[in-house]
Amino acid sequence: MAWGGTPGASAWVKRLKENDPTFTSLHIFSFRRLSTSDFIDLFQALGSNTTLRELYCSGHRLTAEAANALGEALRMNTTLEKIDIGDDTLGKGESSESFQLLIAGLAQNQGLKDLNLENKGIGKDNTEEGKRNLASLGEALVHHSSLRHLNLSRNPLEEGILSRILEPLSHANVSIKLAKLELAHCNIDATGFSALLHLCQSSKVYLNYLDISGGLICPELIPLSKALAEHATLETLKMCDMATNPTTSVQSILSSCVANCLRTTSLASFWCVNNASGQITLNALRDARIPAASRLIDLRLGGNSLGDDDAALLADWFQASSADTLSSLVVDLSQNKLTATSAMQLLSKTPAHALVLAGNDLKAIGELLEQHASACTAASHSLRRLDVSCTSLSNEDFDAIYRHLCKPRETRWLPSLQKLEIAGNVKNTAQDHADWQSIAADIMEQRPDLEVLWGSRIGAPEDNAMDTTSLPPQLLQAMQ
Structure with missing residues (x-):
């Protein structure tokens, strides 16, 4: 995988031409500046390549010459599966020709499965040529034999623009292969x-x-x-x-x-x-x-x-x-x-695997537990995960939860629970942290099968540094 670190376009071209079996993904970050001739060389090498599966060069503006080379590559290449190219001008203005050339290549491609056109300015060209390009994109999707995923998110597709893309699909006489369609924002x-x-x-x-x-x-x-x-x-x-x-x-x-x-x-x-x-x-x-x-x-x-x-x-x-x-x-x-009252109703009647109630105001749920906990004690109660983070729970609420979670199995509240997320409730004082830590320790001692996530220790240093342990070496080198 090439992440845009030290190797340049010539090294990538060489590996593409040699069909390097380890070269399956090329990710060129937007801060790497490549010339039009660099892109043309890359795309020409891609045409006959049989190993690359993913090409990501989003954020790079493509000239008509580069887009034409990519279109030709898409016509010939049958092994590239995922592509994300161009910047937010691809579908408008002077870049409209580049978009047209890309669509022409897409229409004859037979291997691509995932096309990402998020935030590419599609829909911003109100000229007749721009409207024809939108219809051409729809026609290309109709006849594409392998494309499964199309991402058009964050493009302005209002005022009939989306209709121009979808109309050819709606009237198609052949089965449409497209399965995943993203149109967010x-x-x-x-x-x-x-x-x-x-x-x-x-x-x-x-x-x-x-x-x-x-x-x-x-x-x-x-x-x-x-x-x-x-x-x-x-x-x-x-x-x-x-x-x-x-x-x-x-x-x-x-x-x-x-x-x-x-x-x-x-x-x-x-x-x-x-x-x-x-x-x-x-x-x-x-x-x-x-x-x-x-x-x-x-x-x-x-x-x-x-x-x-x-x-x-x-x-x-x-x-x-x-x-x-x-x-x-x-x-x-x-x-x-939601309040503690509705939380108890949901817990007693919802046969779910997980229930997330974070960010609601559930204070005084401990008092309701004393009255209604028996509604959630049946052995058949299936809840495995409960998230009540940041719900204004008090020390007394946590203590009540502890007592009912640690009762004997036959009378235990939420008997199948495996994970309790209750962070963001403890007050930022040493005594409150000590109380919550003590309750959490008691729960985990009596219920070793139950994971309790209640919060970090008071005075823990803030760690705002990026965790780089899992980043590729090439990316680490580029960041230095």
């Missing part, structure tokens, strides 16, 4: 979500991963979420940091989308995170049930201002489910507005 608007709806309704498209984070919350999200719920192959959906429109009822839209997505049997991972500005509620879950055939194992709803009523709905929703996968489920409800 592309400012997707109503027209973009409509285009995604048509894409998901196509019988020729088999997406299993879709990220639409940072899009605009609008009514078009609801039919899209219904289509995604019916998309038989979709396994991962991310819709985080969504933007709001003051004229839209964002609360009802997001709530409907969450309910639609959780009704699906195909989703294994669903992220709806940091949408607090939309004030999500889970009222739509009242009439929803997790399908018995659900494959859900990763549910993230952190940072959404969810309250106790929402937690109660979610707890009942889990309890009513008969899905076999729930015993493997990780539920993340961090950074919401």
